[in-house]
Amino acid sequence: FFQAEDGIRDTSVTGVQTCALPICNPFDPGFEQLPETLPIFPLSGVLLLPGGKLPLNIFEPRYLAMIFDALAGHRMIGMVQPLQPGGFAGDGLPADNGPPKVHQVGCAGRIVSFNETEDGRLLLALSGICRFRIGRELDLAQGGYRRVSALFSPYRADLDHADEIVAIDRERLMAALAAFFRSRNLSTDWDAVKQAADGNLVTSLSMVLPFGPAEKQALLEAPDTSARAKLLIAFLEMTAFAPPTDSPPQRAN
Numbered sequence: 001f002f003q004a005e006d007g008i009r010d011t012s013v014t015g016v017q018t019c020a021l022p023i024c025n026p027f028d029p030g031f032e033q034l035p036e037t038l039p040i041f042p043l044s045g046v047l048l049l050p051g052g053k054l055p056l057n058i059f060e061p062r063y064l065a066m067i068f069d070a071l072a073g074h075r076m077i078g079m080v081q082p083l084q085p086g087g088f089a090g091d092g093l094p095a096d097n098g099p100p101k102v103h104q105v106g107c108a109g110r111i112v113s114f115n116e117t118e119d120g121r122l123l124l125a126l127s128g129i130c131r132f133r134i135g136r137e138l139d140l141a142q143g144g145y146r147r148v149s150a151l152f153s154p155y156r157a158d159l160d161h162a163d164e165i166v167a168i169d170r171e172r173l174m175a176a177l178a179a180f181f182r183s184r185n186l187s188t189d190w191d192a193v194k195q196a197a198d199g200n201l202v203t204s205l206s207m208v209l210p211f212g213p214a215e216k217q218a219l220l221e222a223p224d225t226s227a228r229a230k231l232l233i234a235f236l237e238m239t240a241f242a243p244p245t246d247s248p249p250q251r252a253n
Contacts, residue, residue, distance in 0.1 A: 199225050
């Protein structure tokens with residue numbers, strides 16, 4: 001989506017590229033088809049939104065098991081952020097009384113494609129379907145990954161994201177985005193940015209820009225895309241005048 005001025009992709013975006021889908025996929029599930037039990041993939045600083053597309057690089061045994069199990073069933077996993085960033089795999093710092101605690105709101109994604117590599121990894125594309133709230137955490141799956149009971153009802157409108165009317169101050173967004181890029185020595189295809197539909201642009205920018213985990217979670221929990229656009233502009237304007245951080249990239253497992 002954007003590059004540093006030296007032509008190298010900015011690694012502070014966790015090595016994940018994102019894009020928004022222009023229309024609903026005819027293979028996406030309806031509300032009644034959303035699973036009650038969902039495997040979760042905790043990953044700090046990585047955001048999936050309804051209508052967005054998130055590539056992932058999977059190599060840990062427990063997450064490989066999770067993907068294979070999902071492919072054999074509803075093909076869906078839940079992306080969530082840990083409450084305390086860190087951990088070996090970027091999936092959070094362990095709590096005293098159990099696994100790393102995670103935010104209660106995440107986004108379910110459907111695996112729309114995957115490729116196997118010769119060194120035992122899976123490269124997959126995850127399509128954002130609907131946000132969910134965690135009802136309760138269940139016992140670990142046999143493969144060692146975490147599972148939750150997922151409550152989709154509060155976010156049922158996410159399934160109609162392609163028809164959503166987005167209220168956005170486009171001129172202010174573009175000005176804030178330009179200032180942000182200048183402050184970070186980043187470049188992009190401005191013609192493509194200007195031609196992008198409002199909803200797609202807000203989704204893509206929210207997912208790919210190198211905001212912190214707290215800002216990513218706030219963007220996820222925004223009531224709708226219009227509210228998310230206002231948050232995005234505010235974060236861009238605040239960050240454009242702040243010094244960049246030299247934090248190491250997160251790992252997408």
